[in-house]
Amino acid sequence: MARTRSTGSGSPLLTLASIVVAIAALHLAKEILVPLALAIFLSFLLTPLADRLESWGLGRIPSVISVVAVTFMILGLLGWIVTSQLVDLSVQLPDWKDEIIVKIQELKPDSAVLDKVTQTIDEVSQKVSEEAPPSGSDADATSPAENSSAAGTSAKATEGTGLLDRLTQQIKAPANQEPMEVRVVGLPPSPLEQIQNWLGPIVAPLSAAGIAIVLVIFILLRREDQRNRLLQLFGASNLHASTEALTDVTERVSKYLRMQFLINAGYGICVGVGLATIGVPSAITWGVLSFSLRFLPYIGPWLSAVMPLTVSLATSTGWTEPMFVAGLFIVLELLVNNVAEPMLYGRSTGVSGVGVIIAAIFWTWVWGPIGLVLAMPLTVCVVVMSKYIPGLQFLSILLGDQSALSAPERIYQRLLAGDCEEAVEQAAEMVTTGSLVESYDQGVIPALMMAENDRHGGRLHDEQTIVVYETARDLVDDLDELAAARDAAVVRDGAVTADKAENEVASDREPLRVLCIPLRDEADDIGAAMLSKLLSRERVTVELGAVTALTSELVDSVDALHVDVVVLSIVPPLPPRSSRLLCRRLHDRYPQLPVVIGFWGAGKAEDIRRRLADDQSEVVTTLAAAVDRVKAIAARPQLAGKAS
CATH class of the missing domain: 3.40.50.280 (Cobalamin-binding domain)
Incomplete structure (x- = not known):
């Protein structure tokens, strides 16, 4: 069995073919997989609540039913409130037309210079068109005398045959015209077809939501059994690694979803309360919209700010209210990105910033908008599982937030390139957070050992060896100067250590x-x-x-x-x-x-x-x-x- 695994992992073509087949299956089976993915991630989110109710003495079935029922009742209530407010908003939109026009006119820049330039261009174009000779006529190829003679002859001929020519032209004119467009008008749709057209866009999401609800209930009821089935699927002979991988996925995804739900819920509440205080209509709707759109990485928060800002522009008589709305979203984003998320998330997701963008693009391409919402949890699962599957470890390197090279490897790579400045940057963190001896022992010495291994193994030629050692000497001197500057700053601040x-x-x-x-x-x-x-x-x-x-x-x-x-x-x-x-x-x-x-x-x-x-x-x-x-x-x- 181990031999089979190593063979599969060592075949790049087989790995590539497996990935292509998996992507095709994800795209073709999205109607089935999207509700399943939603149900799995909702079960991650609701499992702690169900466990808490069950620990309080409520049975497994009542606790699961209660948690699912309350969750979807809250979602339904919020949906009803949002729908009613959107209906009221659509009724009030015509009344805001004049204010929108005034705002646009105020934003329109002074175009006097542009108007003068446009007028000059029009006058020049008109002058040129007046002076240009007519194209496609016989006057281009004849002299003025010939033109006057031809004009006289034409006038005489016209007097005798004017009526006949007009009749001939009227008869031949339809032959020169383009054929008329013929449209086949079908019968109006039947009442049943009209109902299907009306309900079609609604039935699909409702059916997906119903499937997700049923799957959530059954996953929560038999969560231990589902876990054991997954372990059996991964292989009972490798139970330790399978258990470790499944535990890692469960902890990371559960923590990420809980923290993201709490942050987004707090963000939506702050948006709703702030907009209501400012006086923007339908504040609850914009709060729910901000909560929902913030699940979209990067673009979600700014999309949620567009509609409230537009409504404030339409309903306010000045610019104070729109400025308050813009300031509200900017302040909330700064607080969430720099305070709430680092404090609550930490490094729990394990996905790099570039990995988040790649995941958002990929899952949107595969599953559409719902894939963008599920991009982060799905990518977390992929990154964690790729650590335990030899053939997919490159995904963990490409998408994970852990450095692909260790600190000594990064230093040695910079020594090979002769880049002392970046090598100092790699080792400087050890000096600033620790001590000079730690930077030498944990950074420079291991890098020198790698250089010696490559030199003794014949992988470094003489020129590379000279570059490595010269750069290493400069690195040692620069780190010593950096540590001396840090010690001097400490002495200036009045802090004297016991060693000093x-x-x-x-x-x-x-x-x-x-x-x-x-x-x-x-x-x-x-x-x-x-x-x-x-x-x-x-x-x-x-x-x-x-x-x-x-x-x-x-x-x-x-x-x-x-x-x-x-x-x-x-x-x-x-x-x-x-x-x-x-x-x-x-x-x-x-x-x-x-x-x-x-x-x-x-x-x-x-x-x-x-x-x-x-x-x-x-x-x-x-x-x-x-x-x-x-x-x-x-x-x-x-x-x-x-x-x-």
Whole structure:
């Protein structure tokens, strides 16, 4: 079974064919699927209410019937109120005709300049048409003398044959005319056909609503059974993944629908109350319309503002009321988009902004206006389910709100492109929200490990390697400057952390001297540079060893520089045994000298120490641990192994 899944997921043509067939089925079976989708999402919305009534001691059937009946009674009442107000509005429309004309005339701009331009163009066109010779006549090909002679001859001929010519023209005229249009007038429709024509547009939505109501009742009555059937459909052998996927879909869709219903209901109430306070007729209608249209992503709120604004323009005597109406909708949109939705939604939907637009276009194309209403819940289901179906994971990447690349991957991609500015932007968030050491450990070090893996695997040529390492050095410097600017701002604000207070106390004694030695290549040197910047912020004097230096030269530099601690910088995947020779010589010559091996981004320290076969050195895997280790050594009363 696992082999079949991998084969299907690995065939792009099969996946594409399945998607095309599914889209065609969605479009062709929309008369059946639309009521089913409405019923499923209504059941998501009503299930918490039914569960609450059932927990209070009401039975399953009475609780479901009560919830469904009250819900559709409220919808019916609102529909009746809206219909009655729309009828009253249509009766009053002729009375507002004069005010609409006045408003349009007031909005009409001063067109004096345009009128002058138009008049000039008309005069020029008229002058040109008067001076142009007539086309299609015999005068174009004859001289004036010939024209006068022909005119005299024609006059004489006309005197003798005028009556005969007129009769001939009257006889031949019908032959030159176009044929008359003949229309077949059918019999008037029968009374039964008239009733069908009247009720046709009404019966279809009513029948869909009736089907949805019945489906909602049965889904709510047997919701556990429906869940078990879906799990069986997905496969009982993969029960864990199926349960996780179904739970994820249910929680996200239920939360989204509940929050959207609450937000839209509050929005509609505020619109209705605000318009009634302003004095706009049929305020309840516009409140219900705003509640309904706000289910449409992006365009719904502004569509709901068009009709109240138009009515206020028609009914008001000035511009104050329309301005209040426009201000009401603008203020409500700002509050809902910037306060209510981020606070209630959070990241619960899992669909990106671009995904919402694509979903709205797709579902409108497949199912029409009702597809636009259902676009978000349907897309949430698709995005969540695509995470658990290997062949559809690309939909989760395209439509989901999670980043397709992790932070280290984005940084490494920018390093490959030589774009230091965007790489700094990717890592700057870690500096502003956390610390410089976190940005190094969680961002730059993993990016360097990816570069080393590609370099050792032969996937990076020499020019790319140079670009990556040069950009990485600039990134390290820029992040250090960004952290320094942030610390300076904190000091200006008067906030001094405990670490800074400890550094101020420790500044009285002689600073510790540390030698950072990059083991083999440029990546190790960049790691040593990062550790050097971190230790310098802790008032530690840091000396950097050269990458090209020999082992004997590095050992001699310990005595020459009078260092207290040696830290080796290693970026995987270089084998740790390459550091054994240097560690052995350091221990042989300076038995009491603390040696710290920084194997950045590697696994557990104990495993690395066992691979090194070195019990005298301390092993750390993060820059933060290396800084803590050096600070612990600096805090000793008497520095062991101080080279004299």
